[in-house]
Amino acid sequence: MEFTDWIADARNIVFLVIGVAIIGSAIRVVTSPNVVHAALMLVVALGGSAGLFLMLGAEFVAWTVVLVYIGAVIVLFLFGIMITRAPTGRDSVQLDHARRWPAALVALAMFVTIAWATTVSFGDALIADRVVRAEDLGAVLFSRYVIPFEVVSFVLLAALIGGIVLARQDPER
Amino acid sequence: MIVNQFLVLAALLFSIGIYGVLVRRNAVLVLLSVELMLTAVNINLVAFGAFLQDELLAGQVFALFVIAVAAAEVGIGLAIVVLIFRNRSSANIDELNLLKW
Numbered sequence: 001m002e003f004t005d006w007i008a009d010a011r012n013i014v015f016l017v018i019g020v021a022i023i024g025s026a027i028r029v030v031t032s033p034n035v036v037h038a039a040l041m042l043v044v045a046l047g048g049s050a051g052l053f054l055m056l057g058a059e060f061v062a063w064t065v066v067l068v069y070i071g072a073v074i075v076l077f078l079f080g081i082m083i084t085r086a087p088t089g090r091d092s093v094q095l096d097h098a099r100r101w102p103a104a105l106v107a108l109a110m111f112v113t114i115a116w117a118t119t120v121s122f123g124d125a126l127i128a129d130r131v132v133r134a135e136d137l138g139a140v141l142f143s144r145y146v147i148p149f150e151v152v153s154f155v156l157l158a159a160l161i162g163g164i165v166l167a168r169q170d171p172e173r
Numbered sequence: 174m175i176v177n178q179f180l181v182l183a184a185l186l187f188s189i190g191i192y193g194v195l196v197r198r199n200a201v202l203v204l205l206s207v208e209l210m211l212t213a214v215n216i217n218l219v220a221f222g223a224f225l226q227d228e229l230l231a232g233q234v235f236a237l238f239v240i241a242v243a244a245a246e247v248g249i250g251l252a253i254v255v256l257i258f259r260n261r262s263s264a265n266i267d268e269l270n271l272l273k274w
């Protein structure tokens with residue numbers, strides 16, 4: 001597909017805007033010298049991914065990302081940053097390794113490999129428009145996927161108990 | 174919309190997450206980079222779900238499961254980081270060499 005044909009679809013312009021925002025903020029997450037800024041940039045990246053889910057017709061997943069990730073996980077990260085007293089100022093000496101280029105090379109090789117594989121495999125295959133309502137998702141979640149759903153709830157309970165056990169002060173010490 | 178644009182974007186996000194995991198030394202920042210990689214996986218799952226027109230909505234259901242497991246992972250991971258910080262007064266993963274041979 002030619003680029004001019006591709007960009008003629010208005011949704012692809014929206015995709016480009018969201019994609020640039022996601023990638024830019026993701027790069028800031030891994031390069032920012034300020035830990036709090038890195039966590040807040042993750043909010044932008046996750047919000048952009050919620051926008052992509054809306055474009056793909058996955059409404060419930062999009063709002064779950066907003067609620068669970070942006071609402072809960074980022075707050076947890078900010079608490080973690082505060083408790084571990086990570087350097088929130090400008091000094092970046094503690095935050096990054098000196099050897100960045102090998103890591104960048106590994107990441108670039110990974111990207112080229114995955115992008116080449118998906119381009120060869122899928123080419124110009126189009127996504128059909130279909131909006132999945134929360135009702136449809138709930139119906140399938142509580143019929144076909146009810147056992148994995150219960151297992152996930154058990155995992156969350158175990159994580160809750162484990163987090164309390166790990167983080168509390170030991171009274172006998 | 175072609176499916177490959179979402180896959181390439183997710184690959185780029187995943188690679189940025191790998192860079193972050195490799196280059197960051199603060200444990201909280203490593204967990205932030207892991208979240209980037211999980212987001213890339215979720216984009217892949219939902220894009221494939223929309224592409225395959227699955228009646229059982231496996232892509233979106235598994236994206237929800239990934240989100241739930243990621244929340245559990247962040248809770249446990251941050252508890253471990255806080256515990257390490259309490260014992261060693263540092264969240265620098267390069268100084269954690271107790272299990273090193």
